[in-house]
Amino acid sequence: MTVEILSSRGDEPKHPSPWGWIAGLGTTLVLWGIAYSQLVPISERLVSLLPVDRSSHFGQALAFFFYDTPKVILLLTLIVFAMGVVRSYFSPEKTRAALAGKGEGLANVMAAGLGVLTPFCSCSAVPLFIGFVSAGIPLGVTFSFLIAAPMVNEVALGLLFGLVGWQVALTYLGFGLGVAIVAGWVIGRLRLEGWLQDWVKDIQTVGSVTIPDEQRTFVDRIKLGIEAVGDIVGRVWIWIIAGIAVGGLIHGYVPAELMVRVMGADAWWSVPAAVAMGIPMYTNAAGVIPIVEALLDKGAALGTTLAFMMSVIALSLPEMIILRKVLTMRLIAVFIGVVGTGILAVGFLFNMLFG
Amino acid sequence: MKDVKVLGPGCKRCEATEAMVRDAAAKLGIDIKVEKVTHYAEIARFGIASTPGIVIDGKVVHAGGLPKEDALEKWLQA
Numbered sequence: 280m281t282v283e284i285l286s287s288r289g290d291e292p293k294h295p296s297p298w299g300w301i302a303g304l305g306t307t308l309v310l311w312g313i314a315y316s317q318l319v320p321i322s323e324r325l326v327s328l329l330p331v332d333r334s335s336h337f338g339q340a341l342a343f344f345f346y347d348t349p350k351v352i353l354l355l356t357l358i359v360f361a362m363g364v365v366r367s368y369f370s371p372e373k374t375r376a377a378l379a380g381k382g383e384g385l386a387n388v389m390a391a392g393l394g395v396l397t398p399f400c401s402c403s404a405v406p407l408f409i410g411f412v413s414a415g416i417p418l419g420v421t422f423s424f425l426i427a428a429p430m431v432n433e434v435a436l437g438l439l440f441g442l443v444g445w446q447v448a449l450t451y452l453g454f455g456l457g458v459a460i461v462a463g464w465v466i467g468r469l470r471l472e473g474w475l476q477d478w479v480k481d482i483q484t485v486g487s488v489t490i491p492d493e494q495r496t497f498v499d500r501i502k503l504g505i506e507a508v509g510d511i512v513g514r515v516w517i518w519i520i521a522g523i524a525v526g527g528l529i530h531g532y533v534p535a536e537l538m539v540r541v542m543g544a545d546a547w548w549s550v551p552a553a554v555a556m557g558i559p560m561y562t563n564a565a566g567v568i569p570i571v572e573a574l575l576d577k578g579a580a581l582g583t584t585l586a587f588m589m590s591v592i593a594l595s596l597p598e599m600i601i602l603r604k605v606l607t608m609r610l611i612a613v614f615i616g617v618v619g620t621g622i623l624a625v626g627f628l629f630n631m632l633f634g
Numbered sequence: 635m636k637d638v639k640v641l642g643p644g645c646k647r648c649e650a651t652e653a654m655v656r657d658a659a660a661k662l663g664i665d666i667k668v669e670k671v672t673h674y675a676e677i678a679r680f681g682i683a684s685t686p687g688i689v690i691d692g693k694v695v696h697a698g699g700l701p702k703e704d705a706l707e708k709w710l711q712a
Contacts, residue, residue: 370684370698403685406683406685410682413678413681414683478675
């Protein structure tokens with residue numbers, strides 16, 4: 280049995296001492312702290328070296344850009360690393376085992392929560408979907424997972440926390456989970472199992488396999504964190520710079536009174552407009568947060584801005600294209616409709632409560 | 635001869651995993667036959683929920699992410 284072989288550690292090749300890794304990690308964290316504390320002086324220094332007036336529109340946009348870029352990248356690196364370590368304790372197979380056999384309702388709540396914690400890459404979306412559904416996990420519960428996984432992502436959460444404030448970050452977490460739970464539950468009630476692609480309905484599986492735990496050491500987990508940083512930061516940095524550039528332009532050029540009129544709490548139509556605009560837009564969570572920060576700063580209403588952000592992140596075209604392999608168009612339309620309605624509700628509720 | 639299947643739709647990690655399997659087998663001098671399983675329906679049949687997956691002689695030993703090198707060598711030697 281594989282399990283026995285894995286647990287017999289006698290002939291194991293020697294593990295390198297973890298102390299070198301721990302010392303390295305500590306040093307890196309200290310350096311991170313020093314770099315983070317020096318962001319303002321360094322960015323002001325950079326702007327003052329350029330032949331631009333600091334108080335001009337362009338100067339303000341530049342100052343925002345030079346301050347936000349390193350800040351976002353520093354925050355992102357830390358968050359992605361921490362999340363990589365946390366996620367090494369979870370796997371889609373373990374999540375599936377935890378969800379199987381639970382009644383709807385509670386399972387929707389668990390699925391949304393686990394959607395945030397389970398390592399998940401979009402290239403695995405189809406195997407995951409099939410793996411869940413064929414293990415008898417209800418469609419609605421599977422959707423709670425699939426909605427929460429991209430929407431409440433650690434990058435969005437951490438950047439909101441660092442750039443906008445913990446209140447907004449927590450609200451986003453709460454509402455993101457809420458939309459995933461309720462939308463999944465509604466989809467479950469609609470009984471749409473018949474709307475899956477035919478080949479998905481016909482799949483014969485051997486049943487769920489449980490893969491023996493790969494006994495990760497602490498050093499393995501640190502390595503996984505570093506790997507996540509290389510993977511995610513390496514992929515999204517271009518989006519971040521684009522997002523910060525747009526945010527910088529908003530900071531420097533968009534007059535606050537225009538923003539209040541267009542995206543303020545009194546403009547009720549701005550919520551549906553923001554959601555509709557967000558669906559075809561595809562950017563990474565990391566790219567949209569600097570824009571969110573700039574919008575809020577200029578007086579856009581929180582509900583409208585959050586609705587925009589959720590719609591950009593959760594309802595993305597590439598994900599739909601992947602899911603198209605397993606879902607019929609009708610089911611995708613229901614998915615967009617239900618999630619979109621949830622996001623709208625969040626936007627309106629928020630503007631009402633805090634407007 | 636061991637029959638090894640690498641399950642995955644063809645993402646970068648799936649290809650890296652296949653290379654790791656071949657390297658480990660060559661290093662240990664184990665004779666293997668590697669087959670890539672890329673069809674979703676066939677991947678699903680093995681009961682995994684994340685890719686890349688590794689199946690050795692019909693038994694799923696790994697799913698999701700790159701395998702650890704020392705673990706991979708043990709699976710191949712088993």
